[in-house]
Amino acid sequence: MAFQRVADADQLKVGHALFADLDEPVCVVRLDVDLVKAVHDTCSHEDYPLHEGWVEGNAIECALHGSVFDLDSGAPESLPAVRAIPVYAARIDDDGIWVDTAQQLNDARPPRH
Numbered sequence: 825m826a827f828q829r830v831a832d833a834d835q836l837k838v839g840h841a842l843f844a845d846l847d848e849p850v851c852v853v854r855l856d857v858d859l860v861k862a863v864h865d866t867c868s869h870e871d872y873p874l875h876e877g878w879v880e881g882n883a884i885e886c887a888l889h890g891s892v893f894d895l896d897s898g899a900p901e902s903l904p905a906v907r908a909i910p911v912y913a914a915r916i917d918d919d920g921i922w923v924d925t926a927q928q929l930n931d932a933r934p935p936r937h
């Protein structure tokens with residue numbers, strides 16, 4: 825697999841997240857004009873979709889019970905989640921937002937989905 829285009833750059837505002845339906849469900853977060861991150865969309869606590877949560881600094885908070893996941897390590901920074909989620913390679917350029925799920929940047933196992 826290679827980088828796949830998931831959206832136009834202007835479809836995702838800074839500080840927001842979107843869902844990408846790739847071979848794994850992916851939550852794509854825009855942290856700055858030229859910076860995006862991608863993680864598995866499934867919360868490791870009870871499988872809630874993370875793209876419905878809130879971006880907080882370099883992390884995303886699950887909307888169901890409030891676990892916060894670091895977007896670089898995938899690790900939960902707060903309970904109730906205790907397992908990390910996969911982090912994937914992502915980039916943004918003039919042509920859009922791109923994610924490569926074959927390039928996992930940590931060693932977390934995908935949550936069940």
Ligand code: FES
Nearest residue numbers: 867869870886889
């Ligand atoms: S489902 Fe995400 S914290 Fe519970």
